[in-house]
Amino acid sequence: MDIDRYFSTRRTVRRYTAQEVDNDLLTRLIDEATHAPNTGNMQLYSVIVTRSDEGKRALAPLHFNQPSVTGCSVLLTFCIDINRFNRWCEINRADCGFNNMQMLMAATIDTTLFAQQFNTLAEMHGLGCCYLGTTAYNAPKIAEVLHLPDGVVPLTALTVGYPDGEAPLSDRLPAEGIIHNELYHDYTDADINRLYAHKEALEESSRFIAENSKETLAQVYAEVRYPRATNVLFSDTLNEYLDKTFFK
Amino acid sequence: MDIDRYFSTRRTVRRYTAQEVDNDLLTRLIDEATHAPNTGNMQLYSVIVTRSDEGKRALAPLHFNQPSVTGCSVLLTFCIDINRFNRWCEINRADCGFNNMQMLMAATIDTTLFAQQFNTLAEMHGLGCCYLGTTAYNAPKIAEVLHLPDGVVPLTALTVGYPDGEAPLSDRLPAEGIIHNELYHDYTDADINRLYAHKEALEESSRFIAENSKETLAQVYAEVRYPRATNVLFSDTLNEYLDKTFFK
Numbered sequence: 001m002d003i004d005r006y007f008s009t010r011r012t013v014r015r016y017t018a019q020e021v022d023n024d025l026l027t028r029l030i031d032e033a034t035h036a037p038n039t040g041n042m043q044l045y046s047v048i049v050t051r052s053d054e055g056k057r058a059l060a061p062l063h064f065n066q067p068s069v070t071g072c073s074v075l076l077t078f079c080i081d082i083n084r085f086n087r088w089c090e091i092n093r094a095d096c097g098f099n100n101m102q103m104l105m106a107a108t109i110d111t112t113l114f115a116q117q118f119n120t121l122a123e124m125h126g127l128g129c130c131y132l133g134t135t136a137y138n139a140p141k142i143a144e145v146l147h148l149p150d151g152v153v154p155l156t157a158l159t160v161g162y163p164d165g166e167a168p169l170s171d172r173l174p175a176e177g178i179i180h181n182e183l184y185h186d187y188t189d190a191d192i193n194r195l196y197a198h199k200e201a202l203e204e205s206s207r208f209i210a211e212n213s214k215e216t217l218a219q220v221y222a223e224v225r226y227p228r229a230t231n232v233l234f235s236d237t238l239n240e241y242l243d244k245t246f247f248k
Numbered sequence: 249m250d251i252d253r254y255f256s257t258r259r260t261v262r263r264y265t266a267q268e269v270d271n272d273l274l275t276r277l278i279d280e281a282t283h284a285p286n287t288g289n290m291q292l293y294s295v296i297v298t299r300s301d302e303g304k305r306a307l308a309p310l311h312f313n314q315p316s317v318t319g320c321s322v323l324l325t326f327c328i329d330i331n332r333f334n335r336w337c338e339i340n341r342a343d344c345g346f347n348n349m350q351m352l353m354a355a356t357i358d359t360t361l362f363a364q365q366f367n368t369l370a371e372m373h374g375l376g377c378c379y380l381g382t383t384a385y386n387a388p389k390i391a392e393v394l395h396l397p398d399g400v401v402p403l404t405a406l407t408v409g410y411p412d413g414e415a416p417l418s419d420r421l422p423a424e425g426i427i428h429n430e431l432y433h434d435y436t437d438a439d440i441n442r443l444y445a446h447k448e449a450l451e452e453s454s455r456f457i458a459e460n461s462k463e464t465l466a467q468v469y470a471e472v473r474y475p476r477a478t479n480v481l482f483s484d485t486l487n488e489y490l491d492k493t494f495f496k
Contacts, residue, residue: 097476228345
């Protein structure tokens with residue numbers, strides 16, 4: 001395998017063939033993914049495997065009916081999990097104080113490292129995956145469907161299956177726009193214009209602007225795709241849910 | 249490369265030889281890592297490269313003087329970054345409402361996916377890495393040292409270099425302890441005891457218990473390594489910092 005070529009040309013796959021992902025393969029890849037780095041080797045995460053049509057149909061609306069949810073072979077919901085660790089502490093007479101922001105962030109990082117390790121492994125084995133950012137939007141309802149107890153927070157999800165056709169390669173900002181040497185060097189207007197020039201010049205960008213009757217691509221992102229009011233609404237939902245189930 | 253073997257035997261590397269990581273290689277790996285999945289392709293992250301001795305010495309105490317900080321070739325501080333996106337929106341007359349929990353979580357996930365993609369790439373190229381969970385503990389002071397503007401939050405860091413000797417392989421819970429089929433099945437005491445049996449039986453676990461004058465391994469984790477009071481202190485610091493620089 002040409003490592004550099006794989007990493008620089010990997011694609012998000014949203015359409016899958018009817019071929020099922022073998023359960024032994026799935027378990028093996030999850031097992032290997034647990035070797036991802038994690039805070040203090042506490043593994044503060046769980047993954048819920050949804051393979052049944054019934055399960056996918058229950059989750060689909062909570063992911064705004066993105067077709068990959070019912071079209072995939074398996075849907076994996078990656079959850080922050082301090083419940084298992086808490087249980088271990090209870091049994092072993094240990095006072096566990098993980099119900100706070102510091103541990104939420106640590107567990108968020110660890111759960112994501114685990115998910116991404118699975119994603120890379122799956123892709124390297126010829127599977128295709130797509131992250132569902134909608135998971136955190138509807139965390140309370142997803143938790144209800146999946147019977148998540150307190151301390152278990154749905155963070156992100158992956159749809160997994162065999163790719164149907166070749167998915168498009170998406171653009172990225174030039175690395176110079178991401179890297180800061182020694183100190184953060186804030187961006188001038190000229191820097192910003194140069195860094196986003198390629199993205200703005202893409203044919204699809206002009207189409208997005210026209211379809212949404214906007215003047216700039218930034219407006220499509222900030223005002224149509226991820227508008228303030230929606231972000232605030234989902235933030236309130238998430239904060240309330242975390243207060244009730246994680247920070248309590 | 250045997251993919252399965254790599255993933256199931258990868259190790260965290262904390263000790264490095266004197267060989268420097270070539271700057272062209274580093275830039276190439278960071279560039280390839282940006283092809284990690286991310287929310288809406290907004291790339292809400294930056295990475296600060298610390299290569300100078302002066303820079304490492306300034307950061308070392310903020311990472312509690314872990315020897316890998318001054319012993320590595322480069323230290324990468326991965327930051328959530330909504331500053332660049334905000335700037336793009338300002339220039340393009342877009343109302344950006346990303347200063348909330350929903351976008352903090354999305355950007356945390358994206359920054360971590362990017363970091364882990366770099367970690368895997370680096371390891372596959374023979375480099376060794378170690379995440380520094382201390383990054384979020386001292387976020388405000390790290391932000392000061394690295395000149396991070398508002399909207400840029402240090403989330404995690406990686407020390408990178410060529411491995412000096414073979415690092416130990418660390419244990420993991422059995423996959424059955426992480427995977428839930430269709431619904432979350434809460435753990436019985438017997439489940440917990442079975443899942444943690446291997447970890448508890450390790451020679452180093454007995455040593456940790458003895459060294460810390462504790463009765464159980466769970467007490468070492470929850471009361472010595474990650475005690476409630478410290479978690480609460482770092483949570484307060486992080487929350488205050490986020491209120492002042494990200495949620496404002």
